[in-house]
Amino acid sequence: MPDSEVLHAAHRLEYPYSRSVGPVIGAFLTGLRDGRLLGVTGAGGSVIVPPTEYDPTTGDDTGEMVEVGPGGVVESWAWVAEPQAKHPLATPFAWALIRLDGADTALLHVVDSGGPDRLATGDRVTVRFRPAAERIGAMADIVAFVPEGGAGR
Amino acid sequence: MTDQAPTDERGPVTTLATPIRLDFDFTPGIAQSKFLRGLEQGRFLGQRCPVCTKVYVPSRGSCPTDGVATTDPVELSHSGTVTTYCVVNVPFQGQSIEIPYICAQVLLDGANVSFMGLLQEIPTDQIRMGMRVEAVWVEPDELTPSLASVKYFRPKSEADADYETYKEYL
Numbered sequence: 001m002p003d004s005e006v007l008h009a010a011h012r013l014e015y016p017y018s019r020s021v022g023p024v025i026g027a028f029l030t031g032l033r034d035g036r037l038l039g040v041t042g043a044g045g046s047v048i049v050p051p052t053e054y055d056p057t058t059g060d061d062t063g064e065m066v067e068v069g070p071g072g073v074v075e076s077w078a079w080v081a082e083p084q085a086k087h088p089l090a091t092p093f094a095w096a097l098i099r100l101d102g103a104d105t106a107l108l109h110v111v112d113s114g115g116p117d118r119l120a121t122g123d124r125v126t127v128r129f130r131p132a133a134e135r136i137g138a139m140a141d142i143v144a145f146v147p148e149g150g151a152g153r
Numbered sequence: 154m155t156d157q158a159p160t161d162e163r164g165p166v167t168t169l170a171t172p173i174r175l176d177f178d179f180t181p182g183i184a185q186s187k188f189l190r191g192l193e194q195g196r197f198l199g200q201r202c203p204v205c206t207k208v209y210v211p212s213r214g215s216c217p218t219d220g221v222a223t224t225d226p227v228e229l230s231h232s233g234t235v236t237t238y239c240v241v242n243v244p245f246q247g248q249s250i251e252i253p254y255i256c257a258q259v260l261l262d263g264a265n266v267s268f269m270g271l272l273q274e275i276p277t278d279q280i281r282m283g284m285r286v287e288a289v290w291v292e293p294d295e296l297t298p299s300l301a302s303v304k305y306f307r308p309k310s311e312a313d314a315d316y317e318t319y320k321e322y323l
Contacts, residue, residue, distance in 0.1 A: 019168065
């Protein structure tokens with residue numbers, strides 16, 4: 001049998017889970033839907049972003065939600081030269097750890113800098129949200145972080 | 154820069170959709186492609202083992218008993234015998250057929266393995282082992298290389314098969 005006669009078909013296996021997010025992550029996601037970045041206060045007044053229900057160093061309950069950003073500093077990054085269908089952007093981008101202004105921990109998200117030669121550790125970036133009508137309370141409410149000032153390096 | 158949304162009447166976010174998704178390029182392989190191409194022509198095509206002479210439909214391309222390739226093509230009858238069955242009364246997510254319905258194992262005449270088919274045109278309390286049935290195909294222009302080409306099986310007006318003829322295939 002020639003190869004051309006062997007059948008192929010796209011087959012998608014999908015489990016449509018939804019998960020309960022709890023009060024702290026829920027507040028963070030509600031903030032994203034509102035176009036705000038929220039952290040939570042932990043031990044010694046540190047600010048944890050994204051927020052957790054317990055302080056990772058002491059295990060104590062965390063405190064109040066506080067607004068952080070919208071700018072921040074790239075702490076480290078990895079360039080994705082050939083994005084795949086499941087990636088958040090169709091064009092090349094960086095996965096980056098971003099320490100938002102007012103935060104003591106880093107948030108993992110996308111930096112759309114236009115090229116790996118236009119991004120460096122220590123660069124300042126700022127959030128780019130989706131339009132309010134498209135936001136649902138999810139990490140993808142943030143399209144990407146972009147170099148502060150717009151033009152890049 | 155953030156644009157402040159108006160007060161949101163949806164209330165706080167409490168759940169997050171987290172689908173798990175795997176995308177496959179599925180191929181049934183050479184032997185089952187032949188079976189599926191047969192369905193596209195309104196035919197049941199199987200293969201015979203050259204050692205034990207059993208006929209598999211659909212064939213996986215080898216005999217599980219003898220471990221040899223099954224290369225001899227065999228075209229099978231559109232009639233067969235119900236070896237066993239299940240009346241489905243319970244709804245479940247993704248169900249495409251109205252309940253109750255009958256899921257039957259049908260042993261096509263000439264085959265040595267049964268396969269699962271939908272049984273219709275009979276009340277669910279009249280189905281029985283040994284019942285003789287025949288395939289009802291979709292319209293010729295609706296045939297595809299898929300078991301969806303067989304709409305269902307329906308009873309034939311002939312005497313039930315003797316238990317001895319199918320007891321090996323339960």
